[in-house]
Each structure stands twice: as C-alpha cells, then as structure tokens.
Amino acid sequence: MTKLKIFYTEIHRVKKTYVEEIDLSSATQWTALIEKVRSLIDDDFLLDDLPIEPSENLSDWLFLYQFLYSADYSKEIEDSDSSKNEADCEREWSIQNEAGEIQDF
Numbered sequence: 001m002t003k004l005k006i007f008y009t010e011i012h013r014v015k016k017t018y019v020e021e022i023d024l025s026s027a028t029q030w031t032a033l034i035e036k037v038r039s040l041i042d043d044d045f046l047l048d049d050l051p052i053e054p055s056e057n058l059s060d061w062l063f064l065y066q067f068l069y070s071a072d073y074s075k076e077i078e079d080s081d082s083s084k085n086e087a088d089c090e091r092e093w094s095i096q097n098e099a100g101e102i103q104d105f
Helices: 027-040 058-065
Strands: 005-011 017-019 075-077 090-096 102-104
Touching: 027 058
Parallel strands: none
Antiparallel strands: 005 090, 017 075, 090 102
C-alpha cells in the first residue's frame, strides 16, 4: 500500500500599524531621530544632506522613520487581524509521497 501525506496550509496576513507623533518645530525630536537612525546605519553619508535644524520637509522625516524598527514607535494601533478569520486566508494543499516529493494542487 502506498502511503501519502496530505498537507493543508493556511496563509494568513496580519496588518499592524505603528504611530509616532511628530512636531516639525521640535529640535529635540529631530535630533533624537537623527541620532537613533545614525546608530542603526553603517554609513553616515545618508544623513549628510539633512538639515541640522528640524526639517519642515515631511519627506525628510519619513526618510528617517523608514530606518526605524516597529519597537521604536511609541504606539501600536490595533488593526484587523485576518488570522482570526479562518475564511479570510490563502489556502494550499499538497501531497507528499513516500520519497518525500511534494506535489502542489
């Protein structure tokens, strides 16, 4: 008798949103952000074109925030978690034969 394994896999997406309030006039916040990024990157030349004073250009702030980790943000917003909804996921089935070969369906 041939023995097979059937695998059923659910792939769920989780959306998380992190928030940080910024004050475009805050020298303290601007300097702290630059120093945090400086500690995370290898090449300071990426920061050379940024102003020393707080930038009024939103793209400068966004550029810096893209280097941060989620833990560096002060707040996490509860978002929809499709992993709690079994109907809202991608599904895959596959069969593995005795030789360990897998065929997807």
